[in-house]
Amino acid sequence: MTNDIIILPLVIHLFFSIVLMFFWRQVNIQKIVSVVGNFVALVLAIWIFIGVYSQGILVVESGNWPAPFGIVFVGDMLAVTLVLLTAIAGFAVSIFSTISVIKARLRFGYFSVFHFLLLGLNGAFLTGDVFNLYVWFEIIIISSFVLISIGGEKNQLEGAVKYFALNFFASMIFLTALGVLYGLVGTLNMADIALKIKDVDNTTLVEISAVLFLVGFGIKSAIFPLYFWLPASYHTPPSAVSAIFAGLLTKVGVYALIRIFTLIYGGDAFLSTLLLALAIMTIFSGGVGAIIQNNIKKVFMYFIICHIGFMIGGLALYTEIALAGVIFYLIHDIVIKTNLFLISGVIYRIKSTTNMKKLGGLYANYPKLSLLMAIPLFSLVGIPPLSGFWPKISLILASFNAQEYWFFAALIFGSLITLIVIAKLWSEVFWKNQPKIKFPKKFIYFDQLRMGQKLTFIFPIAFLTFVTLYIGFGAEHIQQVSQRIATELMNNDSYINAVFKR
């Protein structure tokens, strides 16, 4: 029974999405059920995290089929940490959705699909089987396609089509890579592949499969030449949906890259060089993209791309310090990116626009709220002692030790450009006087809301900001967890032994 706890996040989300379907028309009941469901998932995720932290890797063989034949679910530290972060983001976004997403959208099973998305994310983090990973990716794509297109506005559908087409294409490449890999080693269990791939003579084909994986996951995680779908689609749905996409969807791609490239293709020299070059280009293009945008949602989107480069580059360095930095950055990034899009949702509700040119005077009118929003913005920049600062130390140290000065420069460039853009955003949106624009009359402004509704808007942001503050001020704990994950990733014997119960 003890091992079975790692499967519970999947069971809970599936259960709640089914329950939500029974209340298809009663939107108000759905809101309560979804928030309760996400709260239960959060409590469970904390419990599982503590369980794995104290007992080591937990493995469930679904259907009681022994390891290389059946599908295994592996709860190692990396997986359960991400499950916990998914639960935190899911809880915040579900509360935010109850107030910010209009009823016409909620009527089409929004919450049910939302839980299916979380199910897919948790499944992708926990599975120990590559083909099963593909299946979870499909669940993620299908549910995110529904979420992005619910409402059926014109630009939304345009974004949805771009999103779906490119991600579906990525899945096809992923499947091809899987086919090549299966042809080489004859197994789909990740631990089993890790054991058998060392004996494969045809190294060219191994490298081809690795590059195919890189392209497939690269599209999903929006790295340099493959990121164009992201700015085209993420700003179109409501802020709550953008938030969960920004926080978690691209990070699933990063997770898959980390998992595949540490466990299966550990430290391949050619791949490391390729990944490092891509990371530098990703940081550069994301940063440059962010600086020219005027819509705050689009600025945040380019930041997603820019900061993906930090993680990919750290993975390419493939040392323990670098991986610890990557994991820390991942933890920081999921919370912060979710929060940024929730903030943009509140700004939209206050001013009916997210265009920086039309915004202003937020600090004068809402000083407390502005200070709350300042914390995640400054954490993003990495002002010590806030959360963005700590992982960058590890990454910069690792790049210096590895004498990868281009990546070192790219890290500095990325941080600097983040600082410049956030400074610009702060002065434009918060400090500048409100420019004279026409405010639309038919719009429910933040001021017109009741106190309870305002609190529902603010609570998720405050909750995520609190988590960010904990990551910043309790950096020692996070660093310990990241170090432990990095050690586990570098020595994959513990993972393999746990799967095969040796």
Add this chain to the structure above:
Amino acid sequence: MRTLILKSASSYLLPVLLLFSVFILLRGHYLPGGGFVGGLVAAIAFVLDAFSNGLDKTKVVLKVHPGFLMPLGLLIAFLSGITPILFSDLPLMTGLWADDPIPVIGALGSALFFDLGVYLVVIGASLTIIFTISESA
């Protein structure tokens, strides 16, 4: 398409096809068949009825909204998956089988309930799609 031949045939075909779909459902697991195919055959039975007698009458025959069958089927499949965790301390989705086969149905196991769930989901999904299209057409 309301011809006399189709109309009189469909009143016999509906129960026969439904019975056949249940046969296919039970035949599954070791032989070709199962919930998906069975569900499609059952959906065809109702679509044929809708063609000959009109959509409104079919909805009366069906009694519940087809959309309701989807969560119901999912729930049954879900319960069959978690039963091993709840009652016998085995991992998720372990196949549980009764010791003695039951006449007509055969060996009874949790796989049958999973298939039953799939059967209902397929009926629900395909009928919802077809009914929605024919209502808006």
